[in-house]
Amino acid sequence: GFPAVLYELGEPGVPPFLPGLAQIELAGFQVRTAVPMPDATDKPMLNPTLQIIPVTWTNLVNLLTRSRGRDLASVKPGNEYILVWREPATGCVRVQAAESCDLLAIKIIIEELDPDDVARESSVPAGKIDAIMREAVWKGLVLSPPSALCREANVPGRDENYSVADVFTLQWHLTQECDLHCRHCYDRANRAAFPFERALPLLDELGSFCRSRFVRGQVSLTGGNPLLYPHFFELYQAAAERELMIAILGNAVERADVERIVAIRMPVYYQVSLEGLEPHNDRIRGAGNYRRTIAFLRMLTGMGVPNMVMLTLTRHNMDQVIPLADELEGVTDGMAFNRLALFGEGAALELPTPIEYRLFLEEYVRALESHAVLGLKDNLLNTVLERSGKELFGGCAGYGCGAAFNFVSILSDGEVHACRKFPSLIGNILTDSLENVYSSDAASRYRSGSSACAGCSLNAVCRGCPAITASLGLDPFSEKDPYCFRNPS
Numbered sequence: 001g002f003p004a005v006l007y008e009l010g011e012p013g014v015p016p017f018l019p020g021l022a023q024i025e026l027a028g029f030q031v032r033t034a035v036p037m038p039d040a041t042d043k044p045m046l047n048p049t050l051q052i053i054p055v056t057w058t059n060l061v062n063l064l065t066r067s068r069g070r071d072l073a074s075v076k077p078g079n080e081y082i083l084v085w086r087e088p089a090t091g092c093v094r095v096q097a098a099e100s101c102d103l104l105a106i107k108i109i110i111e112e113l114d115p116d117d118v119a120r121e122s123s124v125p126a127g128k129i130d131a132i133m134r135e136a137v138w139k140g141l142v143l144s145p146p147s148a149l150c151r152e153a154n155v156p157g158r159d160e161n162y163s164v165a166d167v168f169t170l171q172w173h174l175t176q177e178c179d180l181h182c183r184h185c186y187d188r189a190n191r192a193a194f195p196f197e198r199a200l201p202l203l204d205e206l207g208s209f210c211r212s213r214f215v216r217g218q219v220s221l222t223g224g225n226p227l228l229y230p231h232f233f234e235l236y237q238a239a240a241e242r243e244l245m246i247a248i249l250g251n252a253v254e255r256a257d258v259e260r261i262v263a264i265r266m267p268v269y270y271q272v273s274l275e276g277l278e279p280h281n282d283r284i285r286g287a288g289n290y291r292r293t294i295a296f297l298r299m300l301t302g303m304g305v306p307n308m309v310m311l312t313l314t315r316h317n318m319d320q321v322i323p324l325a326d327e328l329e330g331v332t333d334g335m336a337f338n339r340l341a342l343f344g345e346g347a348a349l350e351l352p353t354p355i356e357y358r359l360f361l362e363e364y365v366r367a368l369e370s371h372a373v374l375g376l377k378d379n380l381l382n383t384v385l386e387r388s389g390k391e392l393f394g395g396c397a398g399y400g401c402g403a404a405f406n407f408v409s410i411l412s413d414g415e416v417h418a419c420r421k422f423p424s425l426i427g428n429i430l431t432d433s434l435e436n437v438y439s440s441d442a443a444s445r446y447r448s449g450s451s452a453c454a455g456c457s458l459n460a461v462c463r464g465c466p467a468i469t470a471s472l473g474l475d476p477f478s479e480k481d482p483y484c485f486r487n488p489s
Helices: 002-009 017-033 059-063 071-073 098-110 113-120 126-139 194-215 232-241 254-262 278-285 289-303 318-328 342-349 354-367 383-387 434-439 440-448 466-471
Strands: 052-060 077-084 094-099 165-173 215-221 245-249 269-272 307-313 336-339 407-411 416-417 425-428
Touching: 002 318, 017 052, 017 059, 017 077, 017 094, 017 416, 052 059, 059 071, 059 094, 071 342, 098 113, 098 126, 113 126, 126 194, 165 194, 194 232, 194 269, 194 434, 215 232, 232 254, 254 289, 269 289, 289 307, 307 318, 318 336, 318 354, 354 383, 425 434, 425 440
Parallel strands: 165 215, 165 407, 215 245, 245 269, 269 307, 307 336
Antiparallel strands: 052 077, 077 094, 407 416, 416 425
């Protein structure tokens, strides 16, 4: 071919790097006209259009898009591998010099190596290898199977956007220790702190669980106050080393603690709670809590730490949600609410009536247009959005009720619940594996949701709130959320 002719010429006037450049350009043409991508794969595979071209000059790729004098001057003798491939998503041809991580990902696929074995031989956490493989998939060098975290195929109104999860989360209650004593706390039981000797193996289990399902893993560290867990920073470091996403659900802490967290890894978000305007909030969460929390949010925002506020909705603070949003504009990245589940100390508080709640949801949806800080969480908001002709959202956990689907909740004594808001025991992580707990019949029942919602076209983005259903003495497996005001259709 033409590159070979250039190699043979080798005469004055023919730059010595030109044959290599011609090889790259020829590969680009071949990749552009290659066969279509496979529709799906059942295991990770190399992009079939990928060509790997060894060259003896560095920085040749720059000459494909630019040819100024300084680019020519950057071309030096040296060995390089050039990767040429067609992106699966866009069909565009990509050309780049291979990085060491690219070559490792390619080697793992070609030689069918076990990522755990590669990690051990390289003396790095398996999460590092997972991150390298994710990057290769993101670039399009490797084709990955779709997520295996999928809703059942018979869900009415099934939409791939809301039926296939790409992240699995452990909401991990490390300790019951807390520096507050909130009046709506759902669990003040005297549970022991999570045993640290089980914590690191659990992180590895989470990595394997997610790898086998082609999803990312996240730990949402909470409590109590998670920073009161004696091994918090060791665990945070270990999660970061395993390339897990990390969120914190806790209370206001000192700046030095946040700086220490950020020095390890920026959390995906830091969530704190407020229960309304200052007088009401401080009655629920303790004197001075409102101002401490607002100051903490301002500090997080100033440090560039993503943050949000969660409010537990009762009859007595429902009218404060929009005024609180007014005060939080510019202070935090977002605010959302959960209805109070009448368990624990929260059983002494009061929910709004269904009619009051429906009117509140309608007001909330109207307020979305003028309050950028407001977020969407409660599944029943989708009924209001539907009636208003607005776009639906993914519901509480992105896929309607995500209990035992794209998250589970682990308590400090090892109990695993489908959702932390109500007793929904599906196993114990101190005596069983994450894989076995998730695959249990108990977990499957919570994933299936209530049979009362089975025929509803909003099933994929709603299913109501089983914690509310259970807290009102109803069966969450056969009865619907009593606050639902939509007829299944």
